[in-house]
Amino acid sequence: MRVIVNRNQVEHAPSHECENGLPTPAYESPRRVEAVRAALSSRGGYAFEEAPLVDERAVLELHEPAYVEFLRRTSADLARAPAGAPRFAIPSVFPYGPNGPRHRGKAQSGIFCFDTYTPIMPGTFDAALSSASAASHGADLLARGEERSLYVLARPPGHHAERGRCGGYSYFNNAALAALRLAQLGTVAVLDLDVHHGNGTQHAFYDRPDVLVVSLHGDPDYLFPHFSGFEDETGTGRGLGFNRNFPLPAATGERTYRPALETALEVTGRFRPAFLIVSFGTDTHEADPIGGFKLKTPFFARMGALVRQLDMPMLIIQEGGYNLETIGECAAEFLEALRPS
């Protein structure tokens, strides 16, 4: 299987995130990708390739110009920060009300971020652009019919990023950008298996009937992002019925997950998409430090086998998964079960 990887990851290596104003350890590190790559390499059968960088305009297909500019400028400003000054930016103020575009300085970053877990660093813009490039490149290869299944091993992840806001360790929405690219050719289903609800992907396609978004995730009552991912969010306008959420309780194990996945796959299959995008996270694993689910490593092979039965051209895009000991094995189990024998 071809694996598309991105560069510039090391330039975006958050050392901490903020919880209730206090610094806590950052989970989304470059070592995640190294761990997956090592696991896949040792199993064999994977060909790694670096994606060419897309033009900045490609992300404007989804993201608002002011937001893209904010990310670019903030990263550049931080790169020029005087010695001793902080090398990251986390908003402290989240301005509501009518004055959005007029805000400057400290209030401004709060317009473009929805949480305090997603620091901007000197290399963030380049890393996010290269991650989006990997997803776009994967979509191109699938569109050209070169491959029937491909894996994008990129970070930072993307599924929480909205048109004009970063959050949840996500800056550009890789899966949504890939879906937009493929939607030019036919219908697309996005199946989101990360433990967190992909609010950004839902947001991107909420009013569209040609891109189905189906997500299994921890109930937002207990799990990030807390503000979206509820069952009654089913789309709007012409997109009504083309967004399906399966919120699952904390401590969900295989017995709860499996029937939900089967229903989600039925919904996806009935839609008969021309292309499938899987937003794949291993943060559903029992050893994940932030997910709260109880899935075991061998179950990832069962998940892969069930997804494989859809028998569609598919792009697997890495989202979350934060246990460096298990992320590689989980990804390998999943991908191996997908591979044509």
Ligand code: Q9C
């Ligand atoms: N103190 C993805 O998996 N909440 N994003 C962290 C830890 C944010 C997850 C709370 C979780 C974001 C792509």
Ligand code: ZN
């Ligand atoms: Zn996640």
